[in-house]
Amino acid sequence: MDAFMELFREYxxxxxxxxxxxxxxxxxLFSLILGVVLVMMRISPISSLxxxxxxxxxxxxxxxxxxxxVFMVLGVYAQLKLExxxxxxxxxxxxxxTGLSLYTAAFVCEAxxxxxxxxxxxxxxxxxALGLNFMQSxxxxxxxxxxxxxxxxxxxxxxxxxxxxxxxxxxxxxxETSSLxxxxxxxxxxxxxxxxxxxxxGYVIMIIPIGVLTTYLSNKLAVRR
Amino acid sequence: MSDKNEATKNARPLAPLVPGAxxxxxxxxxxxxxxxxxxxxxxxxxxxxxxxxxxxxxxVGPSGSGKSTMCRTINRLETIDSGVIRIDGKPLPxxxxxxxxxxxxxxxxxxxxxxxxxxxxxxxVTLAPIKVRHMDKKExxxxxxxxxxxxxxxxxxxxxxxxxxxxQQQRVAIARALAMRPKVMLFxxxxxxxxxxxxxxxxxxxxxxxxxGMTMICVTHEMGFARKAADRIVFMADxxxxxxxxxDEFFDNPKTDRxxxxxxxxxxx
Numbered sequence: 001m002d003a004f005m006e007l008f009r010e011y012x013x014x015x016x017x018x019x020x021x022x023x024x025x026x027x028x029l030f031s032l033i034l035g036v037v038l039v040m041m042r043i044s045p046i047s048s049l050x051x052x053x054x055x056x057x058x059x060x061x062x063x064x065x066x067x068x069x070v071f072m073v074l075g076v077y078a079q080l081k082l083e084x085x086x087x088x089x090x091x092x093x094x095x096x097x098t099g100l101s102l103y104t105a106a107f108v109c110e111a112x113x114x115x116x117x118x119x120x121x122x123x124x125x126x127x128x129a130l131g132l133n134f135m136q137s138x139x140x141x142x143x144x145x146x147x148x149x150x151x152x153x154x155x156x157x158x159x160x161x162x163x164x165x166x167x168x169x170x171x172x173x174x175x176e177t178s179s180l181x182x183x184x185x186x187x188x189x190x191x192x193x194x195x196x197x198x199x200x201x202g203y204v205i206m207i208i209p210i211g212v213l214t215t216y217l218s219n220k221l222a223v224r225r
Numbered sequence: 226m227s228d229k230n231e232a233t234k235n236a237r238p239l240a241p242l243v244p245g246a247x248x249x250x251x252x253x254x255x256x257x258x259x260x261x262x263x264x265x266x267x268x269x270x271x272x273x274x275x276x277x278x279x280x281x282x283x284x285v286g287p288s289g290s291g292k293s294t295m296c297r298t299i300n301r302l303e304t305i306d307s308g309v310i311r312i313d314g315k316p317l318p319x320x321x322x323x324x325x326x327x328x329x330x331x332x333x334x335x336x337x338x339x340x341x342x343x344x345x346x347x348x349x350v351t352l353a354p355i356k357v358r359h360m361d362k363k364e365x366x367x368x369x370x371x372x373x374x375x376x377x378x379x380x381x382x383x384x385x386x387x388x389x390x391x392x393q394q395q396r397v398a399i400a401r402a403l404a405m406r407p408k409v410m411l412f413x414x415x416x417x418x419x420x421x422x423x424x425x426x427x428x429x430x431x432x433x434x435x436x437x438g439m440t441m442i443c444v445t446h447e448m449g450f451a452r453k454a455a456d457r458i459v460f461m462a463d464x465x466x467x468x469x470x471x472x473d474e475f476f477d478n479p480k481t482d483r484x485x486x487x488x489x490x491x492x493x494x
Binding site: 045120122125128129130131132133136140141144145148223224225 | 302333335342398401
């Protein structure tokens with residue numbers, strides 16, 4: 001027990017978790033936006049848009065996140081000289097958010113597409129038959145129902161995102177949990193079990209409520225037919 | 226064609242639901258040499274059909290005869306391989322804004338109602354007038370409540386579609402289509418998914434609509450309705466129109482063996 005106290009006193013563990021939460025929230029926001037755009041492209045009547053979105057999803061879904069993160073730093077930042085900020089930490093934070101968002105958007109798109117598959121074709125036909133255009137039927141009829149039908153997969157995507165946020169270490173975000181854990185192990189090799197427990201349990205504590213909430217929401221929001 | 230003229234002559238004073246119903250009948254919907262395949266299946270074979278303004282056309286035939294498909298081609302929910310479909314003289318646009326505009330003029334009622342599951346009954350009816358016709362919200366709601374009252378479900382306006390019975394849902398679907406002030410209404414087997422005791426409440430609304438001069442194309446298996454409300458009956462089988470005539474002609478003196486066979490099967494009970 002003393003070892004735990006010691007570790008908490010010496011390191012800003014909660015601060016590190018906060019960084020991961022921040023990474024997650026920003027990435028969730030951006031990946032949701034991008035994911036919605038992608039899924040609309042995938043169901044759009046324009047075949048070139050469908051192809052582009054399909055290719056994007058296949059590419060990012062099947063690429064290891066670490067590679068994307070490393071590319072954000074070595075490719076986007078070091079080679080292409082794109083930067084978000086002059087401050088090192090801020091810059092890498094946003095590079096990590098970008099990488100996470102690009103990656104997660106593919107999964108958001110897939111989650112939403114599974115939701116769209118729960119919407120009967122007749123809903124879209126009725127919308128079209130009334131003279132609504134594609135954007136109107138997608139935004140007013142199809143997507144609202146698809147969201148409600150994909151709460152559970154979206155929740156799982158969020159859980160994966162929170163855990164994946166530790167890969168931000170690969171994008172040189174040095175304040176987040178996995179970087180901190182590495183540092184702690186380096187200096188407290190004697191307390192390795194405690195260190196593992198802190199981070200393992202920390203994530204479990206963060207993630208269980210997400211699971212409970214999505215189960216609750218997916219029942220509550222389910223579209224009654 | 227005399228029956229149709231009679232129908233126009235006897236039309237009651239112009240109903241507000243159906244703008245222009247008093248104008249002399251000219252072809253409102255015209256299908257010329259329409260062909261369609263589903264893969265190897267030739268579902269529509271050289272369909273030629275013209276429906277005049279104010280005419281009530283009932284399409285009957287065995288299942289798989291292409292009647293639903295034909296109905297769906299008229300607002301391009303199904304594309305056609307060749308031929309021309311004209312609505313009010315204008316050929317059916319391929320896609321885009323013009324197509325959406327045309328669909329707004331053609332009301333459609335589906336077998337499975339297809340009310341928007343994420344909208345209330347009232348919103349179902351007001352959505353298209355507001356979004357497509359850019360009607361003021363208040364105005365659209367007044368119109369919707371009028372129409373819902375006409376079809377007898379005004380008291381359900383704030384409920385969700387799943388809370389209504391099938392018959393009520395289908396009547397809402399009719400009100401939703403009427404809210405766009407369509408020139409023609411398409412009914413694609415509107416009572417086939419209903420419990421028997423709910424069929425009549427929907428047919429009553431359709432009969433009323435027919436009497437008010439709405440141009441209607443109904444695909445249905447309800448022979449009683451066909452006899453009572455139709456100006457003309459079209460019999461389809463195997464993707465072809467085999468017969469076309471008044472209800473009396475068709476039911477009492479079917480010309481083709483296929484039609485005789487069909488009628489003998491459905492009218493024996």
